[in-house]
Amino acid sequence: MIDRALTALSSMLVPGGDSISARRLYERAVEEFFGSGTALAFWKGRVALYAILRALGIGEGDEVIVPGYTCVMVPGPVVYTGARPVYVDIDPQHYNMQPEEVERRISPRTKAILVQHTYGFPAPIEPIRKLADARGIAVIEDCCHTFGGRLDGQLLGTFGTAAFFSGQWNKPFSTGLGGLALVHDAALARRVRQQQESYPSPSRTAAFMLASQLLVYELVIYPSVTALATEVFRWLTSKGLVVGSSSTAEFDIVMPPNYALRPSPVQCRIGMCEVRRTPHNLERRKHGAGRYIAELPRLGYSVPSIPENWDLMLLRFPLRVANKQEALANASRYGVEIGSWFECPLHPIQTDQPAFGYNDGACPVAERAAAEVINLPTHRRVSDKDIDRTLAFVAEVCRPAG
Template sequence: MTHLRSSNNMRLADRQDPKNPGSGAPFDELRTFYFWKGRVALYGILKALGIGPGDDVVVPGFTCVVVPQAVRFAGARPIYVDICEETFNLDANQLRSVLTPNTKAIIVQHTFGLAADVEAIKSIAVPRGIKIIEDCAHSMGTLYHGAWLGTLGDAAYFSTQWTKPITTGLGGIAVTRDPEIAKGLAAFEQETISPSFREKCALYVQCRIHQAFFRPSIYWTARDTLRLLARMGLFVGSNSSEELSGLKPDGYEKRMGPLQLRQLKTQMAGLRASCDHRIRAAQAYEELINQIGLTGPTVLEGTEPVMLRYPVLVSDKPRTLDAARRARIEIGEWFVSPLHPLTEGLEQLGYRPGECPIAEEISRRVINLPTHTGVDAATIARIGEFLRNTEGVRCGQVRAQEPVPSYRLANKHFS
């Protein structure tokens, strides 16, 4: 498998769907279905594929807990496979060893917006009649040999949660070209319930607050406050206590509400600009970490990533995150374990400690840097100086060049 360091000079404005020139949307020609959350979209796809008790579904051992939970809620068994250290994505070379006669689908996650090796995975899955479900919760706008992620498998799902390029507060989108899968998704969508009046109102208020007040400098305060409010039932959070404990919440099968649909339509018009901004941010981070001597992501040859977050490996993750909190620097913790955000009790979801050693090691070392539209040259320069000077970040590498001020590197991409 060939890898190249990212040199992403292509702007999303230059990208067009090869089958729909000028569209610029990842799923213009697909049948599309809208749900309350991305995990519900995944659950709907599993149901549409007829996956249930007695079936196995392969899941990368470096994902959010809601992914294997959706598999379990469908009645199937999640089977975990380790990741590639360079790309943070499912390792196709280990795939054959986890397949069983009951394997019905493989969930191909494009972590952080980095494309997984879809062709290598399909070469194993397709001859066996195993379905490919693309997990595009981190990726909207990434190209794989000229094709949009989300159009390469039998079905795919996207997330429009708070942190995503297109955000409706919460939300999930399922897409497919397959008429039979579309028929199953349509039937599932009919069975879903509408968000309650209280949920709609709460989400509306949250979206307005997020748009008006969220800034990188208040990231830690905002994160802690929202998590507290979610535990108190005053905020519509991403994860419920039931899900984190392995239980299917009441009202899980829920569709997207009118407010979310209106926001989605409005924000799709800004997708190109949002993704173009993320590309520039990733380019700036790449130069910074190369100069500092840190390890960042490697991308597959022939892919053009739009990165949701920019992952970096550090020597002491807890120390780095603690320093970032004190310095009011927005740095993320994804993922803290193979089944984020769980740090214990993974066995209840069928994960055996040591089953995915690379994912476990990466979880102990990876942090991620923001690429959203609230990040400007000054923010990136500040993050660069933090990484350059904070104890616990450096892994002992030697700089290959004389240091250039972080602000100068950042300004080059945001001038």
């Protein structure tokens, strides 16, 4: 925590520009962590995805398969290239796309399959990759919900043609805002680098605001105040007083201005701290998830099965309840940090889903999950007391979904 706070503070003094050395050092640290691929840093995860799609030459007339249980920031970049997102339903237990459903949606126009490891549960990436390889289709892993999770001992993010990660506030690898591409094909990596080099740096003001927000976050945001802080943050974002994760323009199908940006130096410096901290992060998240898995069945909830070949790094712990809105409405009163996402197949609820090509009823399993699932915190700031309080809240306020 101290190193992140000091890094944020020092970055407030020199906030802007594009420090190539900081960026390269950060990218190299990520490459070392994964042991394969070329890492490229961006302002946000969605920008990393956009750069990968552009580098793959995806555009008008192409299709990209995406899960029908995601946030709108995923089909957004697809639509900005001129391609069409094709939505695939999920399995009800681990919230991921299944190979049979993916196969049904492949067409001669399919140029990429985006495989999201939802909440950090590994998606069936190997069979999906086989389907894609046989047809010359690129596989992009969406690792925004995991950093350090493994399947069969192999790190998620190293299975496909490329992967991308988010560094957003609540993500397992957090640089306030931030994004990384990890590319496993040398020629593609060169083209993603060209994309990155062609993007401008964020403004000094945006970089300064982000550095200050990171400092405040390190010093005062803990689970008991998160619900209140989120409300305040949304209000400040709407007034343009802080840099938000998304602007309302991003719920539109036209790419907003200042979208495709390189990272600011503060993100690269904080990113270096995050890479160093990953083992601790993993251990905390495993502990949190382990407690929910052990204790929720006693409260009458069924929990997802965890196969032995999974080494889990869960972003949040999903829980199906019969009274989602009631649970969300009561969370801040109980001082617990309860997440609502995904609120609909293309989170958040304000998304004009048909504009992004999603029509009601297309992914019924995902729609039901969106209506039922709340998520519980597992991150490094969650103490055992916070978990006790969260479980007490579940026992008192929530009812298991039927």
